[in-house]
Amino acid sequence: MADAPILTASAVLDLAQPLPLDGGQSLEGVRVAYETYGALNVDRSNAILICHALTGDQHVASPHPITGKSGWWIRMVGPGLPIDTDRFFIICANVLGGCMGSTGPASPAPDGRPWAMRFPVITIRDMVRAQVALLDALGIAKLHAVVGGSMGGMQALSLAANFPDRTAAALIIASTARHSAQNIAFHEVGRQAIMADPQWQDGDYHGAGNKAGKGPEKGLAVARMAAHITYLSEEGMHEKFGRRLQDREEKTFGFDADFQVESYLRYQGLSFTDRFDANSYLYITRAMDYFDLAEEHGGQLSDAFAGSSARFCLISFDTDWLYPTAESRRIVHALSAAGAPVSFVELSAPFGHDSFLLDVPALDRVVAGFLHQ
Amino acid sequence: MADAPILTASAVLDLAQPLPLDGGQSLEGVRVAYETYGALNVDRSNAILICHALTGDQHVASPHPITGKSGWWIRMVGPGLPIDTDRFFIICANVLGGCMGSTGPASPAPDGRPWAMRFPVITIRDMVRAQVALLDALGIAKLHAVVGGSMGGMQALSLAANFPDRTAAALIIASTARHSAQNIAFHEVGRQAIMADPQWQDGDYHGAGNKAGKGPEKGLAVARMAAHITYLSEEGMHEKFGRRLQDREEKTFGFDADFQVESYLRYQGLSFTDRFDANSYLYITRAMDYFDLAEEHGGQLSDAFAGSSARFCLISFDTDWLYPTAESRRIVHALSAAGAPVSFVELSAPFGHDSFLLDVPALDRVVAGFLHQ
Numbered sequence: 001m002a003d004a005p006i007l008t009a010s011a012v013l014d015l016a017q018p019l020p021l022d023g024g025q026s027l028e029g030v031r032v033a034y035e036t037y038g039a040l041n042v043d044r045s046n047a048i049l050i051c052h053a054l055t056g057d058q059h060v061a062s063p064h065p066i067t068g069k070s071g072w073w074i075r076m077v078g079p080g081l082p083i084d085t086d087r088f089f090i091i092c093a094n095v096l097g098g099c100m101g102s103t104g105p106a107s108p109a110p111d112g113r114p115w116a117m118r119f120p121v122i123t124i125r126d127m128v129r130a131q132v133a134l135l136d137a138l139g140i141a142k143l144h145a146v147v148g149g150s151m152g153g154m155q156a157l158s159l160a161a162n163f164p165d166r167t168a169a170a171l172i173i174a175s176t177a178r179h180s181a182q183n184i185a186f187h188e189v190g191r192q193a194i195m196a197d198p199q200w201q202d203g204d205y206h207g208a209g210n211k212a213g214k215g216p217e218k219g220l221a222v223a224r225m226a227a228h229i230t231y232l233s234e235e236g237m238h239e240k241f242g243r244r245l246q247d248r249e250e251k252t253f254g255f256d257a258d259f260q261v262e263s264y265l266r267y268q269g270l271s272f273t274d275r276f277d278a279n280s281y282l283y284i285t286r287a288m289d290y291f292d293l294a295e296e297h298g299g300q301l302s303d304a305f306a307g308s309s310a311r312f313c314l315i316s317f318d319t320d321w322l323y324p325t326a327e328s329r330r331i332v333h334a335l336s337a338a339g340a341p342v343s344f345v346e347l348s349a350p351f352g353h354d355s356f357l358l359d360v361p362a363l364d365r366v367v368a369g370f371l372h373q
Numbered sequence: 374m375a376d377a378p379i380l381t382a383s384a385v386l387d388l389a390q391p392l393p394l395d396g397g398q399s400l401e402g403v404r405v406a407y408e409t410y411g412a413l414n415v416d417r418s419n420a421i422l423i424c425h426a427l428t429g430d431q432h433v434a435s436p437h438p439i440t441g442k443s444g445w446w447i448r449m450v451g452p453g454l455p456i457d458t459d460r461f462f463i464i465c466a467n468v469l470g471g472c473m474g475s476t477g478p479a480s481p482a483p484d485g486r487p488w489a490m491r492f493p494v495i496t497i498r499d500m501v502r503a504q505v506a507l508l509d510a511l512g513i514a515k516l517h518a519v520v521g522g523s524m525g526g527m528q529a530l531s532l533a534a535n536f537p538d539r540t541a542a543a544l545i546i547a548s549t550a551r552h553s554a555q556n557i558a559f560h561e562v563g564r565q566a567i568m569a570d571p572q573w574q575d576g577d578y579h580g581a582g583n584k585a586g587k588g589p590e591k592g593l594a595v596a597r598m599a600a601h602i603t604y605l606s607e608e609g610m611h612e613k614f615g616r617r618l619q620d621r622e623e624k625t626f627g628f629d630a631d632f633q634v635e636s637y638l639r640y641q642g643l644s645f646t647d648r649f650d651a652n653s654y655l656y657i658t659r660a661m662d663y664f665d666l667a668e669e670h671g672g673q674l675s676d677a678f679a680g681s682s683a684r685f686c687l688i689s690f691d692t693d694w695l696y697p698t699a700e701s702r703r704i705v706h707a708l709s710a711a712g713a714p715v716s717f718v719e720l721s722a723p724f725g726h727d728s729f730l731l732d733v734p735a736l737d738r739v740v741a742g743f744l745h746q
Contacts, residue, residue, distance in 0.1 A: 023626035121626040181610040181634040182602065188635045189598045191628065192642070193566055196591035218569035225562045226599050229555065234694070237554040243665060251663060253396035253494040255564065255655065259662070261554040262561045269565070282628065289632070290624060292616060321607075321694075 009062055010035050012101060013137050019096070019130060022123040028110070032134045033101025034058050034093035037077060038085035040140070047140045048083060048371065049131060049167075050092040051148035051155035054227075054284055055276060057100040060092040061085075066275045072357060075364075082368035088144060095155075096130040097122050097284050099277035106206070106277045116279055117203035124151070124291045128158045132166060145169035145371055149356035150323065151284070154291050157304075157331065161293060164308040171370055173315045173363070174356040176327035177301055177334070178292040183322065186230055187285040190223030194278050203279050220278045221269030228268050233319035233352030237261060294334075301334035312342040313370040315363065317355040319348075343370065382435055383408050385474060386510050392469070392503060395496040401483070405507045406474025407431050407466035410450060411458035413513070420513045421456060421744065422504060422540075423465040424521035424528035427600075427657055428649060430473040433465040434458075439648045445730060448737075455741035461517060468528075469503040470495050470657050472650035479579070479650045489652055490576035497524070497664045501531045505539060518542035518744055522729035523696065524657070527664050530704065533685070534666060534677040542684040544743055546736070547693050547729040549700035550674055550707070551665040556695065559603055560658040563596030567651050576652050593651045594642030601641050606692035606725030610634060667707075674707035685715040686743040688736065690728040692721075716743070 012033045018026040035058045040047060050060050050073070057064070061071040061078055077083045077090055094102035097119070105119035135143070146167045148156040153175025160170040176183075194200055197219030201207075205215020232240070241261035245251065248258065257263040294301035312335050316328035325346045335342040347362050349355035356363065385406045391399040408431045413420060423433050423446070430437070434444040434451055450456045450463055467475035470492070478492035508516070519540045521529040526548025533543040549556070567573055570592030574580075578588025605613070614634035618624065621631065630636040667674035685708050689701035698719045708715040720735045722728035729736065 117628075121628075178616065180607065181614040181616065181632075182605075182607045184616070184632050185598075185602045185610065185634050185638055188630075188632075188638055189595060189602065192591075192598060192639070193569075193595045195628075196566075196595055197569065198571060218565075222562060222566045222569055222595065225558075225565060229558045229562065232555075234553065234555045234697075237558065241554040243551065243554065243557070243668075255490075255494075255568075255659065257561075259554075259557050259561075261558050265558055265561055266565070286628065295616075324607075 009037065013134055015130070015133050015137075017133070019126070019133065021120055021126045023120050025120045027103070027120060030096065030103045030130060030133075031101065031107070032093050032096075032103075032130055034091060034134060035060065035062060037061055037090040038088055040089040040138075044140055045142070045144060046087065047089045047091060047135075047138070047143050049135070049143050049146045049159075050077070050083070050090060051131065051146065051152035052092060052095065053148075053150035053152050054288065055272070056152070057098065058092045058094045059100075060090070064275070067271075075359065076367065082364045083147065083371060084368075088371070091134070091138070093131055093134050095127045095284065097127065097280060097287060099280040102130070104277065105203070105279035105283055114206045116206065119279070119283060121286055121290075122283060123287050124154045124158050125162055125296065127287065128155050128162060131155065131159065132163050135166060141166070143167040143169075145171055147171040147173075147367075147371075148175065149173040150175055150353065151288055154288065157293055160308050160310050160312070161297065161304040164310065167310050169311040169313070169370070171313045171315075171367065172328070172331070174317055174320050174323055174353055176323040177294060177304075177331050179289045180327075184289045186226060187289050189226050191282055191285060193222040193226070194219040194282060200278065205278070216278045217273040220273050220276065220281060223281060224272040225265045225269040228265060230322045231352060231354045233321065233350060235319060236350045236352050239350065301330065302337035305335055305338040305340050308338070308340055310340065311373070312340055313366070314342065314344040315356075315366055316346045317349050317352070317360075318346055319350055320353045320355065322353040382410065386507055388503070388506050388510075390506070392499070392506065394493055394499045396493050398493045400476070400493060403469065403476045403503060403506070404474065404480070405466050405469075405476075405503055407464060407507060408433065408435060410434055410463040411461055413462040413511075417513055418515070418517060419460065420462045420464060420508075420511070420516050422508070422516050422519045422532075423450070423456070423463060424504065424519065424525035425465060425468065426521075426523035426525050427661065428645070429525070430471065431465045431467045432473075433463070437648070440644075448732065449740065455737045456520065456744060457741075461744070464507070464511070466504055466507050468500045468657065470500065470653060470660060472653040475503070477650065478576070478652035478656055487579045489579065492652070492656060494659055494663075495656060496660050497527045497531050498535055498669065500660065501528050501535060504528065504532065505536050508539060514539070516540040518544055520544040520546075520740075520744075521548065522546040523548055523726065524661055527661065530666055533681050533683050534670065537681040537683065540683050542686070542743070544686045544688075544740065545701070545704070546688045547690055547696055547726055549696040550667060550677075550704050552662045553700075557662045559599060560662050562599050564655055564658060566595040566599070567592040567655060573651065578651070589651045590646040593646050593649065593654060596654060597645040598638045598642040601638060603695045604725060604727045606694065606723060608692060609723045609725050612723065674703065675710035678708055678711040678713050681711070681713055683713065684746070685713055686739070687715065687717040688729075688739055689719045690722045690725070690733075691719055692723055693726045693728060695726040
C-alpha cells in the first residue's frame, strides 16, 4: 500500500489556479477543506466522492468539530458498511460557498476582510468545479462513483453531466435536476428571514462586537425552522410529535413552546446557528435555486447526459415532498433517452426527505448493490 | 319588510356581558365589528353566518377599507350568487382577536393602552362565543346555516358542536377538526419570525415613534410568506410561476427577486403588513394551533356532535395539502358515527388550499345546492 498517498482524515487544498465561475468571474485562492476515509488503491480506481447537502459538510463519518456529534452519514460510510471504507477511498469536501473550511462568504477576500456579500454568487456547477479540482490534485482521473443526497445529488448529476469522463457511476438520492417554484419559495422565505434580521447588517456582521458568523442568529434560526418542515413528511411529523405537549400536562394559554413540535423546531433553529454561517446559507440556497440542469444544456435534460458513459442509480422516497419521486423519474427518463444505463427505485420510508440520512435498510442494500458492481 | 331590522352593511356591537374564555378568564367590553348583506325575513330564519379565515375579515363582499380591494368572497356572496343575498341575510363578523374592529390585542385594555401581549390567549371556541353573542344581539335564535372555509370552517364546526341549537346547517370548506403537527410547525415559524423582529418589542410596538400595528413588519412579512406557500399547491405554483424570471432575461447572480415566485412572495409579505396587526397574527395562529375539537369533547370526535341536529356538508380540495381531504373525511366519519346527516365531496381544483377563495365552479354548485335545500 505504499502507493496509497492519503490515509489521513482531514486536509485542505489550496487551488493553484483560479476557479472559473458560471457568473463570469474567476475566483482566486480557493481553498477546499475535505476528509478522506480508507486508502486509494494502486491504480487509483476505487475513489468515491460523496457530495454533501445544503447544511452538511465534509465530516461524513467523523465527529463534527463544533458540535461533537457523529458524522452525518456514519450509518452509511465505514468498514463493512454500504460505502465500504475497507474497499473504497472516500472523499468528501466542504462545498464552495460553505463555512467549514472551504472558501465561502466568511473567508477572507484579497483585502483581508471577509468576503461577506461581495462573494460571487455561485452555482452547483461551480461547486462541482471545486470538487473536480480536488480530484485533479489527488491524482484521481476517474471516480468509481460520485454519490450524493439532496443537494449532494445535484452535484453528482452535475459532475456526471459536465465532467462525463470523471466518474464511472453516479448515485443520486432524494434529489432533483431543477429547483421547483415551491423549492425556490421555501428558500426565499429563509433568505428573507435572514436579511430581515438587523444583525445581518447587509452581510457585514463579522466586525467589531460580533463573533464571526454570529450575526443574524434569529433570522437564521427561523430560516432553519422553515426548511426543517420540508425535510420531514406530514405523516412522519404526526407520528413523531402529533399534538403532544412538551413537558406539561395542559396548554399554557401563552406563547411558550407548548407543543413538542414547537420545541423541536426551536431547538433545530437555535442549534443550527452555532455551526452555520448565515451568508453561506444565502449563497448555497441561491446556488440550489439556480440549479436547472436542463436549462444549462439548452433546455433538454437528456442533452445534459449526451456525453456520459457512467452508470446511474436514482433513489427517491415515497414520503419526500421536497424532491418527490416525480423529479427522480424525470431524470430517469432523460437518462434513458440519452441511452445511459440507469436503475431507479422509489423506497418506502416514513421520514420524508430526511430518509436518506436515516435508518432505511432498503437504502443501504441499494447503495451497496450499486457501488459494489 | 318592516321587520327587517338590519339593511346596513357595516356595524359594531359592544357586548353588554363579559365574554367567558376557554383560558379561564372573562373578557369585558368586547366589541364585535360585522357586516350584513340582504334582509332578515319576518321569522328570522334566513340568516347565514359566514366565518372568515386567519387573515380574512368581515368585508366578505364589500371593499376592504384599507386596501380598497373587493371583498374576499364576492364571487360567492351577492344577489343571485351561491350565497344569495336576495334570499338570505348574511352576517360576517371580524373574529375576536382580529384587527379590523373587533376586540383584539391592538384594542385598548381597561388602562387605555393597547392590550398587546396582555391580551388573553383565545381559542376558536372563544371566537364562536363572540359570534353567538352577536346572533343574540341580532335576535337570531337559529341560523339557516353557518359557513366557513379554513379557520372559518373550524368556527363552523365549533359552533355546530358547542351551540347545537343555533344552526340548522353547517358548511365546512377546506378545513380540519384539529391542527396537525405540520400545521402547528408552519404557524410556529411565522410566530418566531415575528418575535425575532426587534421591532416587535415583546408586542409593545404601539408606542411613540410607531404607527399602530406597524411594528415588526419584516417579521410579519416573513410569516406571511411562509404561510402563503402552504396556501398554494406545488403543482399550482409550478403552473403559475415555474422557474420563470421576473422582468429580466437572465439570472442576475445576485439576491434580488430573480424568479417570479420570489417577487410574488415578497409582494404578498409586504402588502400584508399594511392591513394586519402582528400581535393579532400571533393570537389567531395560536387559537388555530390549540384547536382540536375531539380533545375538547373528551377525545372522541363523534362525541363533539352528539347534541347536534344540524345538516352538515364538508368540501375538500384534492390539491389542498394544508388541510387535506383526509381531515375532512375524518370529520365526515365522526358525523356519521354521531348520526348526523352529512354530505361530503372532494373537489378537483389546481389552487391548493386557496381553492375555496378562487374560481371553482363546482364549489359554487355544491354551496348553492346545500344552502338552498
